[in-house]
Amino acid sequence: xxxxxxxxxxxxxxxxxxxxxxxxxxxxxxxxxxxxxxxxxxxxxxxxxxxxxxxxxxxxxxxxxxxxxxxxxxxxxxxxxxxxxxxxxxxxxxxxxxxxxxxxxxxxxxxxxxxxxxxxxxxxxxxxxxxxxxxxxxxxxxxxxxxxxxxxxxxxxxxxxxxxxxxxxxxxxxxxxxxxxxxxxxxxxxxxxxxxxxxxxxxxxxxxxxxxxxxxxxxxxxxxxxxxxxxxxxxxxxxxxxxxxxxxxxxxxxxxxxxxxxx
Amino acid sequence: xxxxxxxxxxxxxxxxxxxxxxxxxxxxxxxxxxxxxxxxxxxxxxxxxxxxxxxxxxxxxxxxxxxxxxxxxxxxxxxxxxxxxxxxxxxxxxxxxxxxxxxxxxxxxxxxxxxxxxxxxxxxxxxxxxxxxxxxxxxxxxxxxxxxxxxxxxxxxxxxxxxxxxxxxxxxxxxxx
Numbered sequence: 001x002x003x004x005x006x007x008x009x010x011x012x013x014x015x016x017x018x019x020x021x022x023x024x025x026x027x028x029x030x031x032x033x034x035x036x037x038x039x040x041x042x043x044x045x046x047x048x049x050x051x052x053x054x055x056x057x058x059x060x061x062x063x064x065x066x067x068x069x070x071x072x073x074x075x076x077x078x079x080x081x082x083x084x085x086x087x088x089x090x091x092x093x094x095x096x097x098x099x100x101x102x103x104x105x106x107x108x109x110x111x112x113x114x115x116x117x118x119x120x121x122x123x124x125x126x127x128x129x130x131x132x133x134x135x136x137x138x139x140x141x142x143x144x145x146x147x148x149x150x151x152x153x154x155x156x157x158x159x160x161x162x163x164x165x166x167x168x169x170x171x172x173x174x175x176x177x178x179x180x181x182x183x184x185x186x187x188x189x190x191x192x193x194x195x196x197x198x199x200x201x202x203x204x205x206x207x208x209x210x211x212x213x214x215x216x217x218x219x220x221x222x223x224x225x226x227x228x229x230x231x232x233x234x235x236x237x238x239x240x241x242x243x244x245x246x247x248x249x250x251x252x253x254x255x256x257x258x259x260x261x262x263x
Numbered sequence: 264x265x266x267x268x269x270x271x272x273x274x275x276x277x278x279x280x281x282x283x284x285x286x287x288x289x290x291x292x293x294x295x296x297x298x299x300x301x302x303x304x305x306x307x308x309x310x311x312x313x314x315x316x317x318x319x320x321x322x323x324x325x326x327x328x329x330x331x332x333x334x335x336x337x338x339x340x341x342x343x344x345x346x347x348x349x350x351x352x353x354x355x356x357x358x359x360x361x362x363x364x365x366x367x368x369x370x371x372x373x374x375x376x377x378x379x380x381x382x383x384x385x386x387x388x389x390x391x392x393x394x395x396x397x398x399x400x401x402x403x404x405x406x407x408x409x410x411x412x413x414x415x416x417x418x419x420x421x422x423x424x425x426x427x428x429x430x431x432x433x434x435x436x437x438x439x440x
Contacts, residue, residue, distance in 0.1 A: 055382030129420030
C-alpha cells in the first residue's frame with residue numbers, strides 16, 4: 001500500500017470526523033493497526049480538533065463528582081417469577097409471534113441488503129466525482145502552461161545534449177519581462193537515486209555560472225515542465241547532474257545539456 | 264495506561280477509568296456543544312448528560328468502528344442538536360445559523376457574556392472562510408460529505424482533499440506559538 005498517498009487522500013480526516021461508512025471505518029482501523037505512520041497521522045488530526053474544541057469553551061468545565069450520583073450501577077437485575085399458563089390462546093399467541101418474528105426478520109434482511117447496495121453506489125459516485133475533480137485540476141494546469149508558453153515576449157532556447165549524454169535535450173522558455181523560466185526536461189533521462197538535475201544561468205566571458213534551482217521530484221512530475229525564476233541577464237543555460245540538494249558550482253563533467261541564448 | 268486500555272476498563276464499568284476519560288474530554292465536549300448551542304451554561308448541562316449517556320451505553324462502543332473521541336463527539340453533537348430543535352430552545356434563541364467559528368473570526372458577539380476567544384483566533388489564523396465553515400460542518404455538526412458540498416456549494420469530489428488542506432493549516436497553527 002502507498003501509505004503517503006493514502007494519508008494524502010484525506011480519508012483519515014473524515015475518519016476522525018466520524019463521517020465514513022462502517023465498512024470504511026473498519027478499513028481505516030485495520031490500516032492504522034498495521035502501519036504506525038497512519039496511527040500517528042490520525043492522532044495528530046484528532047489533536048487539532050481537540051485543540052479547537054477546547055478553545056471553543058472558555059468557562060470552567062463541570063467536575064467529575066457532579067455526575068457521579070447519576071451514574072447507573074449494575075445492581076438492578078430483576079427476577080421475575082414465571083406465570084403458569086396453558087390455554088390454547090397462549091399457544092396461538094406464541095405461534096403468531098413466531099410468524100411475525102420470521103416476517104420481521106425477512107423484511108429486515110431485505111432492507112439491509114438495499115441499504116448496503118445504496119451505500120455502495122454512493123461510494124462509487126463519490127469516487128467518480130473525485131476522479132473528475134483530479135482531471136479538472138490537471139486540465140486547468142495544462143491550460144495555464146500552454147498560455148504561458150504562448151506569451152509574446154518569451155525566448156525559446158534549445159539545450160542540446162553534451163558528451164556525457166548526446167541524445168538528451170531540453171528546452172528553456174524564458175520570459176525576460178516577468179523573469180520566469182520554464183524548463184521542459186522531457187528529453188532528459190531519469191536521474192539516478194540520490195542525484196538531481198540543477199539548472200544554471202551562464203555568462204560566457206568569463207564563464208560565470210549562477211544556479212537557477214533544481215528540477216526536484218523529477219520522477220513523479222508527469223509533464224516534466226519545471227518553473228524557475230531567472231533575474232539574470234543570461235547568455236546561455238546549462239543543466240548538470242548534481243548530488244541531492246544541489247551544488248554551489250556546476251560539476252562540468254556531468255553537463256547534460258547546454259544552449260546559447262540568441263541575441 | 265494507554266488510551267485503549269482506559270477505554271476497555273471503562274467498558275467494563277471501571278469508574279476510575281471513566282473519571283480519567285471524563286477529565287481528558289469534558290472541556291472538548293463542552294466546546295463542541297457550545298459551538299452548536301452558543302451558550303456555555305447550557306453546554307455544561309448537556310455535556311454532563313453526554314457523559315452519563317456514554318457510561319450507560321459503554322458497551323455499544325467498538326474500537327473497530329472509530330476513535331473513542333469520535334464516538335463521544337457523535338453523542339455530543341446529537342444531544343446538542345436535539346436541544347436546539349427543542350421547543351424551549353427555539354423560544355429563547357433566534358440565531359440557529361451555522362456560524363460559530365466564522366462569527367468569532369468576524370468578531371460578532373457569540374453569546375451575551377464577553378468571552379476570550381484568543382485560543383480560537385490563534386488556531387484559525389490564515390484559514391479561509393470556506394475552511395472554517397468546512398471544519399465546523401464536518402466536525403462540529405456531523406455533516407456528511409454530500410451535505411457539506413451542498414451547503415458550501417463546492418464539488419463533492421473536492422470535499423475530502425479540501426478538508427485535509429484546511430486541517431493541515433489548523434495543525435500548523437497549533438504547533439506555531
